[in-house]
Amino acid sequence: MTATRGPSLTLRLTLLFALASALVLFLLGLLIGNAVESHFEEQDLEVLNGKMKLAKHILERSPGGQSKEILTQQLDDALTGHHGLIVVVYGANGETLYANEAMTFPPDFLVTTAPKQEQPVKWTTSDGLPWRGISSAVKLGAGGGAAYSVAIATEIAHHEHFMTSFRQTLWGFMGLATLAMGLLGWFAVRRGLIPLQAIKQQAAEITANRLHTRLPVESIPVELADLADTLNGMLSRLEESFQRLSDFSSDLAHELRTPVSNLLTQTQVTLSKVRSADDYRDILASNAEEFERLSRTISDMLFLAKADNDQIIPHQEVIEMAEEVADLLEYYEILAEEKEIKLSHTGQGRVIGDRLMLRRAISNLLSNAVRHTPNGGTIVTRIARTAEGSTVLTVENTGKTISPEHLPRLFDRFYRVDSSRFRTTENAGLGLAITRSILLAHGGDITASSGNGLTTFVMRLPNENIENG
Structure with a gap:
């Protein structure tokens, strides 16, 4: 089943860019629309307040007996x-003292008993016309006569028509601007992701x-430099x-080819003519040695394969x-005596691990030392504990010095510095x-030096988990 891919990075960045642009433009549109509407309201309120002051001035200075005309x-x-x-002036009992035109105000718009906060009120009449007005209470005459309510509306x-047209134009422009910003964002993202396309092509x-x-x-841009460094590091490890x-x-094929070739050649020679039972017995014994070598090599390779996949679980x-170390030195003592090699050991220590595995590791080092120590040489083993909480076993032997360029690869499989030092029929x-x-x-x-x-x-083996005593 084909895995479902998520949206492309270009689409994601374009949508985010368009969304951010739309949000900014929307907030900007609200700000501009409210600012324009507030400006109109301030203009209307300035006119209304001016006429309210003039009307109140006329009413307050009017003599009590002045005629209505x-x-x-x-x-x-x-x-x-x-x-x-x-402008409409209402009396205390609701009669109209003055009105330049007929107007029906909202019921709670007029006041007659106390001054009202002169804030504009907006409403729509039955014929659909919008109005904005203010009202205030005033005392007729300088002596503080009857209370009247003055209402002024424009x-x-x-x-409103201008604001409707303005908003339509504004939001239309915002929509087009959002679309344009999205397209520009898509173009910018495509251009910005060109280095990624280059990386893709080079990686392919x-x-x-x-x-x-x-x-x-x-x-490559700075933002992608870490990615490129990571990929280069991965390529180095893969290489x-x-x-x-x-x-x-190649080494494995070479190692297996030699014993197989020996077995094949010896078998072909044996079959070339009739031989005695003793000859066949000798040939079979020789073949058995080659098979043992093959068996050891295959067993060692299986062990290393398990180690590479973390399948070795030490007891x-x-x-x-x-x-x-003492037991193994005793085992190799006979071989050492044949080459007149002196063996010695100092120190002691304890570790936690698999006895058979560690014994095999120490045996490999001692076998390597005995094999490459010249006649009359010495092999010294030392055990010590470090301040870092490790137990250290040192195996030191005299002999030919190994060049520094070979030391890091001594632990590679089938690696040999030269045939005289590292290649024998048993190794x-x-x-x-x-x-x-x-x-x-x-x-x-x-490590080796x-x-x-x-x-x-x-x-070096850790020993921090060993209990004292």
């Missing part, structure tokens, strides 16, 4: 030149035969692993390192690789 004339004169403006149909050209290729970090696998396959037990070049795998499985490590005719292998 004179008061009406004064108010008409004050409104000259202001079309669309309505038609705002023109303002990398094959098993071109693992040496690296992405050009210097031509190293692939090279090691290639070398290993945990307390091990006295001095006792194990397949896997002993040190197995030793390192065993120590890594125990949480330890191993060589100089002034001394070669030293140092095994």
Whole structure:
């Protein structure tokens, strides 16, 4: 079943860019619309307040016995030149003292007993016209006569029509601007992701035969530099692993070819003519030795394969390192005597681990030391504890100095510095690789050094979990 892919990065960034632009433009549109509407309201309120002050001034200065006609004339004169403006004066009992035009105000709009906060009120009449007005209470005459309510209103149909048209234009422009910003964002994202496309193309050209290729970090934007460095690091590890696998396959084929070729040649020679039973017995015994070598090589390879896949689970037990080393030195003592090699040991320590595995690791080091120590040489083993909480086993032997360029690869499979030092019929070049795998499985490590005719292998194993006593 084909996995469902998520939206492309270009689409995601474009949508986010368009959404952010739409939000900013929406807020900007609200701000502009409210600012324009507030401006119109302030203009209307300025006119309304001016006429309210004039009407109140006329009413408050009017004598109590002044006729209604004179008061009406004064108010008409004050409104000259202001079309669309309505002024109505109501008495305490609701009768109309003055009205330049008929107007039906909202029920709670008029006041007659106390001054009202002169805030504009907006309403729509039955004929659909919008109005904005203010009202206030006033005492007729300078002596504080009867209380009247003054209401002033102005038609705002023109303002409302302008605001409706303005909002339509504004929101239409916002929509087009959002679309334009989305398209520009898409174009910018596409341009910005060109380095990713370049990385994709360069990565697609990398094959098993071109693992040496690296992405050009210097031509990549800073934001993608870490990604390129990570990919280059991955390619370096893949190249190293692939090279090691290639070398290993070649070495393995070479190692298996020799015994198989020997078996085939010897079998063909044996079958070339009739031989005695003793001859067949000798040939079978020789073949058995080759089969044993093949069996050891295959067994060692299986062990290393398990180690590479973390399938080695050491058995945990307390091990006295001095006792194990002493037993193995006793085992190799006969071989050492044949070459007049002097064996010695100092120190003691305890670790937790698998006895058989660690014994095999130590045996590989001692076997390697005995094999490469010249006649009359010495092999010294030392056990010590470090301040970091590790137990260290050092195996030191005299002999030919190993060049520094070979030391890091001594623990590679089938690696040999030269045939005279590392290749014998009994050794397949896997002993040190197995030793390192065993120590890594125990949480330890191993290092090698060589100089002034001394070669030293140092095994480190953790011992912080061992209880005292």
